[in-house]
Amino acid sequence: MTVQTDVNTIPTTGAEHPATSAEHIRLVEQAAAHNYHPLPVVVAKADGVWVTDVDGKKYMDMLAAYSAVNFGHGNTELINAAKAQLDSVTLTSRAFHNDQLGPMCAALAELCKMEAVLPMNTGAEGVETAIKTARKWGYTKKGVAEGKAKIIVCSENFHGRTTTIISFSTDSQCRNGFGPFTPGFEIVKYGDIDALKSAIDENTVGFLIEPIQGEAGIIVPPDGYLKQVREVCTENNVLFIADEIQAGLGRTGLTFACEHEGVHPDIFILGKALGGGIMPVSAVVSSREILSVFTPGDHGSTFGGNPLSAAVARKVIEILNTREYQDNARDMGAYLFERLRAIKTDKIKEIRGRGLWVGIEFKESAGKAMPYCKKLMEMGVLCKDTHQQTMRLAPPLCITREEIDWAVERMEKVLA
Ligand SMILES: *Cc1c(COP(=O)(O)O)cnc(C)c1O
Secondary structure: OOOOOOHHHOOOOOOOOOOOHHHHHHHHHHHOOOOOOOOOOOEEEEEEOEEEEOOOOEEEEOOHHHHOOOOOEOOHHHHHHHHHHHOOOOOOOOOOOOOOHHHHHHHHHHHOOOOEEEEEOOHHHHHHHHHHHHHHHHHHHHOOOOOOOEEEEEOOOOOOOOHHHHHOOOOHHHHOOOOOOOOOEEEEOOOOHHHHHHHOOOOEEEEEEOOOEOOOOOEOOOOOHHHHHHHHHHHOOOEEEEEOOOOOOOOOOOOOHHHHHOOOOOEEEEOHHHHOOOOOOEEEEEOHHHHOOOOOOOOOOOOOOOHHHHHHHHHHHHHHHHOHHHHHHHHHHHHHHHHHHOOOOOOEEEEEEOOOOEEEEEOHHHOOOHHHHHHHHHOOEEOEEEOOOEEEEOOOOOOOHHHHHHHHHHHHHHHO
């Protein structure tokens, strides 16, 4: 196959004759695997809730990189922390210590009201790490027979894309063509406490759950469910593993989505926003006892806990400790819901979510969510569909009332 666009004609930033969006999209279609179906917008710059494409058109980012950009694009505090660290040291590997990791872990453990942290990079690695933690805890602390550990997960879950994680996905597209799969998982209905109770047996080491399901369409479980999960896990000596990679770190109006029900899991898995939209940073956060199942050589990652990531994460934690972003997510979230629910339209089946995290599910008769996302894009609002019928809104948590008004005006036009 011949590549029509000469790579050398795509100039880097600051070039006199920048390539157009169309040229960039053609190039990515030729040279990159087609494992995504992005909206046809090519972002070149970003600031706060706004992004600018290569043609100079401005859009409001109502997705925030799936909550990885919770603190806004180009957040000065975060960028400065990264820049300062770039000039000091960026990578040591865990063969040596670095002066950022300890302070980051201590601050993160405190934020989570936990005791210890195991740093990784991507969310999927964090989930893999939590699975390994629960299994080894089962064998060494609970007394489960070798090779028998079972982890219970939920229907419609999304925990990442590794071979083990897709093994317990209920989305056939995630699995098709990628077997054989990792055994040791049982799937129960999300939000159904009796299903969890009946699935637990003497080999059950953990229950892995998103306190609000993101990719499934911002599904909030029934009131009281997470409290019951906590009780059932405690009664049965099963680890409650909360995947707060997307729900956590301010998105829902509190630091953790579990806090809405006043529950504390045994393990938090964090990612996305922990890296401030700059670095991939994930972590498993738990008690000293649970994380003590790891001994040197058991597990690791070359980039996990690197000083650049740790410096950015430290600043993220510092920002979260001010509670400004959580408070704004709560207040602006309430305002966004109020405005959206007031839109007169016969296209919407349900508007749901928490904080600045909204799923707008379209009626079958209104068609799929994607065409509405495309129309919004043309009007300057970027968001994405999930599970065909649902439009997801998750703007950076620094969004203002005026910016919400601006977005809602456009939503009104598209939904009318
Ligand atoms: C995004 C996400 C993951 C996976 O994170 P990656 O960084 O993409 O590997 C895992 N769990 C949840 C709930 C997520 O939203």
